[in-house]
Amino acid sequence: MLPALAHFGDHLTPAVLLSMNTGLRRGEVVKSRWGSVDFNRRLLTVEGRNAKNRQTRHVPLNDEAVCVLRNWREQAGTGARIFDVVGFQTAWETVLKRARISNFRCHDLRHHFASRLVQNGVPLNTVRDLAAPQAIPGYASLPQPHSEDR
Numbered sequence: 001m002l003p004a005l006a007h008f009g010d011h012l013t014p015a016v017l018l019s020m021n022t023g024l025r026r027g028e029v030v031k032s033r034w035g036s037v038d039f040n041r042r043l044l045t046v047e048g049r050n051a052k053n054r055q056t057r058h059v060p061l062n063d064e065a066v067c068v069l070r071n072w073r074e075q076a077g078t079g080a081r082i083f084d085v086v087g088f089q090t091a092w093e094t095v096l097k098r099a100r101i102s103n104f105r106c107h108d109l110r111h112h113f114a115s116r117l118v119q120n121g122v123p124l125n126t127v128r129d130l131a132a133p134q135a136i137p138g139y140a141s142l143p144q145p146h147s148e149d150r
Contacts, residue, residue, distance in 0.1 A: 034080065
């Protein structure tokens with residue numbers, strides 16, 4: 001019998017997918033702990049000491065984020081931290097170089113998250129609560145679905 005294949009080839013892939021689906025900052029992803037994930041309530045708690053504004057918040061997990069976390073836990077084990085790394089900078093730069101992508105930062109994943117919310121008709125106040133309050137004016141100009149598209 002063949003050994004089971006890993007879900008992910010590296011730690012960067014699940015980290016990027018988690019950020020794209022939650023709007024977590026790079027530092028919040030790196031410092032997240034398994035004990036902060038509530039699969040039943042579909043929430044990830046960002047502790048104040050790990051948040052930019054030092055306030056604890058509860059981040060909802062969509063289907064993809066839950067799937068990524070479950071698969072990563074199965075693959076990586078159940079150490080205290082979700083990602084047992086100091087950071088992602090070297091892996092991030094390597095991936096961008098190989099893909100010939102320039103001027104793209106980890107922080108841009110948060111903008112992707114917020115843009116997707118707005119384009120799916122999520123109210124700007126909710127987007128602000130979930131993402132980056134200082135960037136809301138930029139998202140207001142994104143196309144939003146018409147009521148018949150929802």
